[in-house]
Ligand code: V47
């Protein structure tokens with residue numbers, strides 16, 4: 001390794017590389033330098049060291065499906081291709097019994113997780129959503145319910161007149177197992193004002209995840225990138241997540257979400273390219289040294305980028321999904337209506353040079369090659 005490091009011409013990058021090789025944490029300034037100066041091969045090498053240290057050659061996936069209860073949303077985030085106001089012909093809303101029917105469609109399939117996320121519907125509070133979780137658990141107790149972004153949680157808990165802590169305790173009693181990472185977008189307050197002014201603040205997002213972790217509810221974190229943010233904003237976002245993880249240890253995975261341009265009012269920005277995606281995976285993997293997993297969410301990235309990302313720090317491809325999410329097809333993802341069998345995912349992982357491992361929602365290995 002020392003020989004390789006000596007081949008790096010830039011002395012700053014040499015120093016940072018030596019730190020990463022000896023498992024020392026890098027500073028925000030050093031993270032920024034990696035974004036600005038490190039080329040793709042160096043980022044592949046360095047993120048590969050961290051990835052292998054934490055997850056060996058494994059690439060994880062799970063068997064899951066989504067329920068998107070509604071695309072009606074009181075907010076109007078500028079990057080969102082999904083939400084529609086009440087009364088719009090393209091809006092939908094499932095009743096509780098329709099959502100239970102979706103769960104029942106999987107009765108004979110060995111899925112382990114349902115991921116529930118959607119728009120922030122004006123009418124329903126935490127007791128409505130909690131009773132849905134309860135019915136799902138009564139029907140299939142072993143199914144892990146990963147549900148509701150911090151933005152949905154803030155609205156439903158406040159609507160019920162509860163504090164965040166009271167609301168999360170109630171939702172846990174209803175059967176909530178973990179929280180997905182959505183709604184984080186980009187934490188910088190000035191940018192947040194420009195792209196998603198009305199919804200839960202960055203501080204609220206962080207508070208909800210902190211409180212959840214304290215109550216034993218683990219969660220994921222995301223970052224929406226490739227729009228109007230700079231590398232400084234990305235590092236600020238990663239730094240806030242790393243600090244919270246130091247405090248609680250409750251995050252399972254970080255999921256970078258690339259801005260997709262179709263059908264939203266930020267379309268004029270276009271999209272960043274795959275090289276930028278891989279650079280972003282790599283710096284995230286290196287910087288978030290206390291996050292056990294980095295997820296390449298294949299319905300958003302596409303299958304090939306997800307495969308490549310495994311060589312740039314990612315170690316998880318999310319799940320089989322089974323054609324149950326529309327968020328990314330509406331935003332212009334090439335994957336259309338996404339579905340893969342576990343054999344399909346395992347083949348992609350092997351083709352990319354890694355060892356497939358089926359996991360549960362908390363990353364316990366169910367089966368590995
Ligand atoms: O918060 C919306 C994003 C998120 C666009 O925790 C967009 O395992 C790109 O959080 N371009 C919801 N992104 C999805 C989400 C998620 C996905 C997969 C796994 C997990 C997990 C969580 O989707 C929103 C927002 O950041 N989003 N519109 C768009 N045009």
Ligand code: SF4
Pocket residue numbers: 073074075076077080081082083118119120151196199
């Ligand atoms: Fe609503 Fe979420 Fe879309 Fe924002 S990103 S408009 S909160 S559905």
